[in-house]
Amino acid sequence: MRVLVNGVRLFFDVDGAALVPDGPALRRKPTLIVLHGGPGADHSTLKPWFARFADIAQVIWLDHRANGRSDDGPPEAETLAQWGDDVAGFCAALEIEHPIIYGLSFGGFVAQSAATRHPDLPARLILASTACRSVFERKYDAFEAMGGPESRRAAERFWGGAIEGDPTVVDDWDRHCRPYYNTRPQDPDGRTRMVRRAATEARFFKAEGERWRMDFRADLARVRCPTLVLAGDRDPVTPLADAEEIAASLPPNLLRYEVVAGAGHGPHRDRPAETERILRSFILEPHS
Numbered sequence: 185m186r187v188l189v190n191g192v193r194l195f196f197d198v199d200g201a202a203l204v205p206d207g208p209a210l211r212r213k214p215t216l217i218v219l220h221g222g223p224g225a226d227h228s229t230l231k232p233w234f235a236r237f238a239d240i241a242q243v244i245w246l247d248h249r250a251n252g253r254s255d256d257g258p259p260e261a262e263t264l265a266q267w268g269d270d271v272a273g274f275c276a277a278l279e280i281e282h283p284i285i286y287g288l289s290f291g292g293f294v295a296q297s298a299a300t301r302h303p304d305l306p307a308r309l310i311l312a313s314t315a316c317r318s319v320f321e322r323k324y325d326a327f328e329a330m331g332g333p334e335s336r337r338a339a340e341r342f343w344g345g346a347i348e349g350d351p352t353v354v355d356d357w358d359r360h361c362r363p364y365y366n367t368r369p370q371d372p373d374g375r376t377r378m379v380r381r382a383a384t385e386a387r388f389f390k391a392e393g394e395r396w397r398m399d400f401r402a403d404l405a406r407v408r409c410p411t412l413v414l415a416g417d418r419d420p421v422t423p424l425a426d427a428e429e430i431a432a433s434l435p436p437n438l439l440r441y442e443v444v445a446g447a448g449h450g451p452h453r454d455r456p457a458e459t460e461r462i463l464r465s466f467i468l469e470p471h472s
Contacts, residue, residue, distance in 0.1 A: 195253035200238030219291030224385030226252025268297025282307035300403040315426035316400040326420035345391025366448040404433040416447030
């Protein structure tokens with residue numbers, strides 16, 4: 185399905201009803217909006233696992249503009265500010281009030297943008313395997329520790345700005361870095377199902393692209409909703425120091441910080457039972 189938001193058609197999919205029979209009335213379930221990583225990826229790798237929450241929430245998967253099955257729009261609008269505004273515009277278009285916003289990796293950047301530019305929008309915020317700014321040396325060190333000099337070199341090429349115009353950069357990344365994302369074997373068909381938008385990825389990660397300038401540390405003080413920061417202690421893409429930096433920047437009375445031992449990038453991929461327990465607890469926990 186597509187909906188017109190801020191001048192572009194965004195693709196989304198839904199699992200579960202918003203209103204469910206409950207005795208003599210219809211009870212409204214919370215809406216969980218799942219924001220995928222990337223940029224240049226889509227929601228498909230998250231769909232198989234997050235569908236399990238349809239029993240307690242209406243789950244909505246959204247492809248960001250210029251990602252997946254959504255329209256491009258002008259390249260100059262591919263900014264975190266616009267992507268965050270698109271989440272707010274999407275909710276306005278579908279009359280979704282106070283969703284729970286889950287953002288993984290790049291989706292966590294977008295979730296931070298939405299929650300800081302539109303503080304009254306989310307009822308709750310989940311920032312998983314993400315960062316509030318770019319400290320590349322952390323990543324280089326983490327990949328070198330796991331995969332040796334070849335992994336470090338591939339990471340330095342990818343994040344160092346060489347991605348634009350050189351397809352071997354992404355090939356090297358996929359060969360020397362992606363195998364260390366997680367601690368358990370992943371679905372071999374997951375990547376082939378994905379609609380991958382290489383140009384969007386390159387524009388974001390190019391030298392002096394927005395990935396270099398991103399910094400939400402001061403903005404996170406504006407968050408007004410309970411926020412779960414979720415991280416794996418074996419994640420080389422967004423190392424634990426990234427999660428700690430987000431946690432230190434949020435209002436402490438709104439923060440819940442959870443580290444999943446033995447998990448890499450996307451804790452649900454490596455420790456599904458523990459991650460599900462944490463997420464269900466946070467979604468269902470009453471908040472004043």
